[in-house]
Amino acid sequence: MKAAVFALVLICLGSSWTCAESQPLGSSSTNDMPKFSRRYAESTIASDMSKIVDSMVQKNFVNYLLNQREKKSEPTMADDSDTRIFNDLLKKEFVMWVQSKANAFKNQ
Structure with missing residues (x-):
């Protein structure tokens, strides 16, 4: 293009x-x-x-x-792996919390 x-x-x-x-500058003609x-x-x-x-x-x-x-x-790869590790830790912690609440509910 x-x-x-x-x-x-x-x-x-x-x-x-x-x-x-083709024509000089000073020339004036009828075809201006x-x-x-x-x-x-x-x-x-x-x-x-x-x-x-x-x-x-x-x-x-x-x-x-x-x-x-x-x-x-x-995102960079390092940020992605850090986020993945953080999410895995949160999931494990949440599962442990739910299990502890379930055990406490069973013991009542």
């Missing part, structure tokens, strides 16, 4: 350079209106291409930020 946009820019710039070289419309069309194309490139840059930046956010939110 970037290569296509770059090629389009080069083509537009090349055509504007050849048009500028077509020159003006050609320049307007070329600047419109350049403006549209600029908007497209800007939107591509914005999308790439947003994707970069999202990727950075995902990298920060991924």
Whole structure:
């Protein structure tokens, strides 16, 4: 996509350079209106291409930020194993508590 946009820019710039070289700067002729419309069309194309490139840059930046956010939110393996050990200890402690309450209830 970037290569296509770059090629389009080069083509537009090349055509504007050849048009500028074809007539001297100081010459005034009766066909000034077509020159003006050609320049307007070329600047419109350049403006549209600029908007497209800007939107591509914005999308790439947003994707970069999202990727950075995902990298920060991924847990590490050490944190995962610590959490698993903690959960196992809590489960064992809870089971022991329930059993002690059940034994106390049976003895009453």
